[in-house]
Amino acid sequence: MLTLSGVVAGYGGGDVLQGVDLHCAAQTVTCIVGPNGAGKSTVLRVISGLLRPRRGEVTMGGQRTDRLAPDEILRRGITQVPQSHALFPGLSVRENVLMGGYLLRRDRRLLAERYAQVVERIPLVAERSGEHAGNLSGGQRRMVEIARCLMLEPKLVLLDEPSLGLDPRSLAEVSRVISDLHEAGVTVLLVEQNVRLGLGLATHGVVMEGGVVRLTGSAAEVRDHPEIAELYLGGRPLQNDADRRARGLEYG
Numbered sequence: 610m611l612t613l614s615g616v617v618a619g620y621g622g623g624d625v626l627q628g629v630d631l632h633c634a635a636q637t638v639t640c641i642v643g644p645n646g647a648g649k650s651t652v653l654r655v656i657s658g659l660l661r662p663r664r665g666e667v668t669m670g671g672q673r674t675d676r677l678a679p680d681e682i683l684r685r686g687i688t689q690v691p692q693s694h695a696l697f698p699g700l701s702v703r704e705n706v707l708m709g710g711y712l713l714r715r716d717r718r719l720l721a722e723r724y725a726q727v728v729e730r731i732p733l734v735a736e737r738s739g740e741h742a743g744n745l746s747g748g749q750r751r752m753v754e755i756a757r758c759l760m761l762e763p764k765l766v767l768l769d770e771p772s773l774g775l776d777p778r779s780l781a782e783v784s785r786v787i788s789d790l791h792e793a794g795v796t797v798l799l800v801e802q803n804v805r806l807g808l809g810l811a812t813h814g815v816v817m818e819g820g821v822v823r824l825t826g827s828a829a830e831v832r833d834h835p836e837i838a839e840l841y842l843g844g845r846p847l848q849n850d851a852d853r854r855a856r857g858l859e860y861g
């Protein structure tokens with residue numbers, strides 16, 4: 610569905626991405642992990658069109674998207690939930706969510722239909738619809754940010770650090786929504802510092818380091834890879850199921 614080949618991109622003079630090759634099959638959840646500065650968020654920015662690659666290609670369903678403007682990429686079904694602080698604090702929850710349907714603004718019926726679907730998926734939007742977004746907790750804001758990106762019925766959702774700063778209850782809510790999207794056939798690509806959580810939600814894992822992809826595989830393969838266990842999950846590589854349980858890597 611989504612393919613990056615040889616993507617080189619950066620800010621100002623330097624290249625952060627040094628030739629990224631990445632593929633996300635349709636209806637999968639892929640989690641990118643890696644150390645700070647590896648270029649994970651930059652990959653998402655290239656896909657959503659906020660940053661144009663200097664070299665390489667991005668294709669979605671076989672069609673190139675890397676030369677398109679961000680709104681055109683949005684029209685093709687790719688939406689990004691940014692890292693944080695993406696809501697308008699002085700606007701209500703409902704207004705913030707409706708903003709996500711800006712491209713549909715001339716079709717009021719469709720807009721209302723989509724809003725109803727989003728509310729069904731994320732009931733918090735209805736419960737708090739009239740409240741200023743600025744009054745919500747961090748976890749609630751994250752849910753509204755996700756709700757907003759669903760207004761266009763995306764094919765591919767990009768999530769940058771969905772767990773950042775969330776309490777356990779909000780984490781569970783965000784995880785539920787990601788699983789729901791997966792079940793509904795939406796393709797998800799997320800960047801996550803919380804490696805356990807991210808790979809626990811994902812079907813596939815990608816490890817980035819120094820602006821390139823170092824490792825890809827099923828989420829379980831990446832999670833159990835000796836280097837990953839060593840680097841990100843603390844301690845010696847996992848040996849068996851008992852090890853996995855001991856490190857909280859069982860996901861029911």
Ligand SMILES: Nc1ncnc2c1ncn2[C@@H]1O[C@H](COP(=O)(O)OP(=O)(O)OP(=O)(O)O)[C@@H](O)[C@H]1O
Pocket residue numbers: 620621625643644645646647648649650651652800
């Ligand atoms: N807008 C920007 N302008 C200039 N440099 C940037 C910008 N955004 C990111 N960078 C730099 O690009 C490099 C990669 O950043 P990126 O945010 O993609 O990393 P990351 O893997 O997502 O890590 P992190 O978890 O720290 O965000 C970093 O060195 C960062 O300082």
